[in-house]
Amino acid sequence: MSRGSLLMLLLIALPATAQIHVYTDAHGNTAYSSRPPDGVESQVIEPAPMNTLSLPTSPTTVQAAPRTENTRAYSTLELTGLPTHEALRANNGTFTVDVRIEPRLQEAHRLRLLLDGQPYGQPSNVPRLQLVNIDRGEHSLAVQVLAGDTPVQQSPAITFSLQRARKP
Structure with a gap:
């Protein structure tokens, strides 16, 4: 694997490992950030697991018959x-x-x-x-x-x- 490909994979994976911090700002509003704020107590939120979709075990798609010279799309x-x-x-x-x-x-x-x-x-x-x-x-x-x-x-x-x- 080349260095460029490895670097791209690391950059793509970086946001997936980032933490989310929740805190209350100076006006009493709940705020969220990727970095903990200076001088304010914050809590780290664990994101919910991502939704996944598994493929069916048996194929359900119907494939069209291959087009031959004699097959006409339009009558x-x-x-x-x-x-x-x-x-x-x-x-x-x-x-x-x-x-x-x-x-x-x-x-x-x-x-x-x-x-x-x-x-x-x-x-x-x-x-x-x-x-x-x-x-x-x-x-x-x-x-x-x-x-x-x-x-x-x-x-x-x-x-x-x-x-x-x-x-x-």
Whole structure:
């Protein structure tokens, strides 16, 4: 054990060995201190034993089955609000898409878009995502469910065409 580790253990254990002194101050109030006051009679209080909790002898927790490639966290995960048979008109290249997800998004999960196969924007827990200043032309868009930085599930990609007004 290194000196630093030993020193840390001693510092942590020090408050556990400290005594508590009780005395009556000059105004007649009961006071407590970690050191006996000068010139005043005090008594040392022994703290009550600390509460402890023992672990059950038999395991009561249920462990989840390990996730395999074929296990899906969500029965439905898809993008909605994108036209697939006609061009999407967004003159400034900004538009929103909705995510249909069932069951509801788990608290530890986030949604992130994949635009043309590349991550787009920050992960979010809101099932309505915005794209900003997207170039005109044909694109593919999908949504991923992330656990931290790890993809858990991905929707099928939707191909769409974005139409923007040309600058004069």
